[in-house]
Amino acid sequence: MSNPEFSNPIVKWVDYRLPIFSMMHHELHEYPTPKNLNYWWNFGSLAGIVLGIMIVSGIVLAMNYTAHIDYAFDSVERIMRDVNFGWLIRYIHMNGASFFFIVVYIHMFRGLYYGSYKAPREILWILGVVIMLLMMATAFMGYVLPWGQMSFWGATVITNLFSALPIIGEYIVTWLWGGFGVDNPTLNRFFSLHYLLPFAIAGVVILHLAALHQHGSNNPLGIDIKKKGDTIPFHPYYTIKDLFGLGVFLTIFVAVIAYAPNYMGHPDNYIPANPLVTPSHIVPEWYFLPFYAILRAVPDKLFGVLAMFAAIAVLFVLPWLDRSPIRSAKFRPVYFIFFWVFLADCILLGYCGAMPAEPPWVLISQLATAYYFAHFLVILPILGLYERPVDLPLSISGGSPDDDAPAAQAAE
Amino acid sequence: MPDTAHETNDSHGDVDEGRRDFLYMATGAMGAVGAAAAVWPFIDSMNPAADTLALSSIEVSLAPIEEGQSVTFKWRGKPVFVRRRTAAEIAEARAVPMDDLIDPEADDERVKDGKDEWLVLVGVCTHLGCIPLGQKAGDAKGEYGGWFCPCHGSHYDTSGRIRKGPAPLNLPVPPYEFLSDTQIKIG
């Protein structure tokens, strides 16, 4: 790392004592980035920005929100009607959660397609899965706060998942509730944790980025950086590309907030919570649907819950299930097919999760659940052994790995 | 040079590895016990508070309930189902062989002696806590004529026992007693 020479004397003075400017220069300017990243690489920085949007809109909402079962629903209605721009801030936060999951799910499927979870990026991937788990917990608790019917019954069903555990299950559920059911103590602690967890996510994102910068980004070819000509500095090339992507994202985000702010929500959540009446059809938010379908596919309570958690747990060990040394699906003709089948399977599971637990949906979810696990536990390990990859290019910029552009000419 | 390490040790006497290990473990164990003791109040503070625990009970009049009708009361924030069963419903519940039950329990163990028509249940599905349908006249009552939980499809019979679906247990009978023929106290 060459230390940059700063001309501004104040910057110089500060940097000598606290090297933040050197660090920024190193991580953003010098940081060599593969020159062939496509738009699927925009979603990491987008996710970071959405996290920022969620934290800012959330803090402002909390200034007008009341975490008490008698006031919560009305305080949210007040935000919608009386607080200046309250409706806007709430719609940003509400839809922001959905967009956060859209962005992160795309980011993860990008990783699956290009093999970004493989050595040496296993820990990077695992930290990503940790982020996803924390996001799920945060979103779940946030959804409880407006104290509508879906808030209450979603909280009831999800906390009851833990009662499936033998012996300690009942104690854990009572402990989670702080009472005999989802009630005021539950709402209070969920608010406390909903405020806390996004900052925990921010912490894990920092670790995620530290791990990323250790070995740098993967790229669409999935091969390592071989020479200087394979890379370009992050700034200005990718800062501007990320900004362009952000512009597109914000256009869509704002359009949804303006024209269809409740499209991804449930009308039942505009009915105040009633502990004596379950809505006839309770469904979780769309981003939980595939996991919900797995839960319902298994007819046994304990095993249904275990299957649901296993569906996430299997992601942690993915780097060791996929034995193929080739990263990018571009050069794995068979994996390429299974990747798309797996994506279709996840969408099918999501669809099943939204349907009532009746035939034919029960059987379809069972088959889709079986396939979900088979993809990780059977298909990937076997492919690693038998698949014949297509020849890899020698380097990102073509030509032999050890000559740089001008030299390449001479050699011709 | 090879002697340096030896010399340093000599000047303090020989290192007793076993004793050193013991000290490490004892320190670690003390620390762990102390940490656990310090953490417990924080964990326990999330358990139900004394006022939440203070058992509440309710008294319910059965007089207005017609045969074949069900009424819901609220007890400890949860619904309690009281159903005045018809003779046919009782007969149906008693005719079931124990082997057909997921959570075997005879119907007469779930009602008070001589009060076969009165079935009192905590109306919370033992799967994941939804409120089963079957209290109102038009409700779906499931394949066994008792209650049906729409959340994930659990069917309960006319004794409130689980017969089909993901719920593992029968609807529980809360503690209650008859104060008179038309009055019960729940809790």
Ligand code: HEM
């Ligand atoms: C709050 C959520 C997240 C944020 C802010 C975030 C941020 C980022 C950023 C900025 C990058 C670099 C740019 C890029 O490659 O797109 C990155 C890379 C990466 N992220 Fe995330 N991420 C998040 C969640 C996740 C999740 C849930 C996973 C997967 C389980 C994941 C897996 C990865 C991987 C494997 C890379 C390296 C990709 C590569 O270079 O090919 N991330 N992340």
Ligand code: FES
């Ligand atoms: S909560 Fe009743 S079937 Fe799941």
